[in-house]
Amino acid sequence: MSIEKLWQRLIGAERPVIQKASQPGKGEFGPVAPYYDHLMRTVPYRPWVDYVETLLQEHQARPHKVLDLACGTGQVGAEMRRRGYEVVGVDLSEPMVRQCSQRNPPLPVAVMDARQMGLARNTLDLVVSLYDSLNYIVEPKGLVSCFASIHCGLRPGGLFIFDLNTERALRVGLFTQSNLASNDPLRYRWKSYWDERKKLCRIEMWFQWNGGGGPIEFTEVHYERAYEQSYICRMLEKVGFSSVAVYNAYTLSPPTARSNRVYYVGRKPA
Ligand SMILES: C[S@@+](CC[C@H](N)C(=O)[O-])C[C@H]1O[C@@H](n2cnc3c(N)ncnc32)[C@H](O)[C@@H]1O
Numbered sequence: 001m002s003i004e005k006l007w008q009r010l011i012g013a014e015r016p017v018i019q020k021a022s023q024p025g026k027g028e029f030g031p032v033a034p035y036y037d038h039l040m041r042t043v044p045y046r047p048w049v050d051y052v053e054t055l056l057q058e059h060q061a062r063p064h065k066v067l068d069l070a071c072g073t074g075q076v077g078a079e080m081r082r083r084g085y086e087v088v089g090v091d092l093s094e095p096m097v098r099q100c101s102q103r104n105p106p107l108p109v110a111v112m113d114a115r116q117m118g119l120a121r122n123t124l125d126l127v128v129s130l131y132d133s134l135n136y137i138v139e140p141k142g143l144v145s146c147f148a149s150i151h152c153g154l155r156p157g158g159l160f161i162f163d164l165n166t167e168r169a170l171r172v173g174l175f176t177q178s179n180l181a182s183n184d185p186l187r188y189r190w191k192s193y194w195d196e197r198k199k200l201c202r203i204e205m206w207f208q209w210n211g212g213g214g215p216i217e218f219t220e221v222h223y224e225r226a227y228e229q230s231y232i233c234r235m236l237e238k239v240g241f242s243s244v245a246v247y248n249a250y251t252l253s254p255p256t257a258r259s260n261r262v263y264y265v266g267r268k269p270a
Helices: 004-010 033-039 046-060 074-080 094-101 138-155 166-171 227-240
Strands: 065-069 086-091 109-111 124-129 154-165 186-195 201-211 216-225 242-250 260-269
Touching: 004 186, 033 094, 033 186, 046 074, 046 094, 046 154, 046 201, 046 260, 065 154, 065 242, 074 094, 138 154, 138 227, 138 242, 154 186, 201 242
Parallel strands: 065 086, 065 124, 086 109, 124 154
Antiparallel strands: 154 260, 186 201, 201 216, 242 260
8 A cells, every 4th residue: 555545544634744834843853853863773662662562451452553643753653563553653843754754664754743733533543652752842732732633533442652751850951961972973962951930941952963974063952841740631631531541651650759751541432
């Protein structure tokens, strides 16, 4: 089946790249896109997908059609496809989506804003969104509208699994880091600033690529918002999800005050 047909069947859009974001991110995931997979090469994507499968088992779900929401370069989606799921991805950043569609075989992907998706009703079995992607939606209204369209796109009984950085993770400056002492071809220095009133973490990032085609220097500024667990559960329930479960990441235990990342699992009632 062609990528276009698969795409149409899964999320109801006509072509893989269909929609420009009306509110582009603030320079996020632009220049870094070609280097993202190098930057993330030690990220344990396979164990993360193992964990998603553990959650599926825990919630007695056997999905087939999957949307990788805010898929980035498609590492999660590609791993799920290797395991036999039928996967499409969406992401706000065109440069990230371009990387994603250059995979072999390419993952069907579209540039779409999670805050305003027009998903076909009752089609998907599972929506996953990993690696704090939804912290990037910094307006609560945008997040709720994202939850509502996912609820619409899932078939009855379908699951929505996503992770979020906790306020603790953003407050203690986990993003303040650098690798300047290493001889990695991608050198970086990041500094994060926490705004207590807005619950917003601003991360100023400097990079220098010294590999093929280098040296190239660029910067990005990212914003992640912290959301309280009770707020997320309330909003998921408000748009229609039932039996929302919350876990300390990579466990089946509830989060603690020391959790840096939590996973949410919401079910659209059958
Ligand atoms: C930290 S990356 C994670 C990417 C991917 N999920 C992974 O695991 O590697 C966050 C991603 O969220 C995307 N993103 C941020 N805001 C978005 C939005 N409103 N709609 C869709 N994607 C968004 C970014 O473009 C970026 O690719």
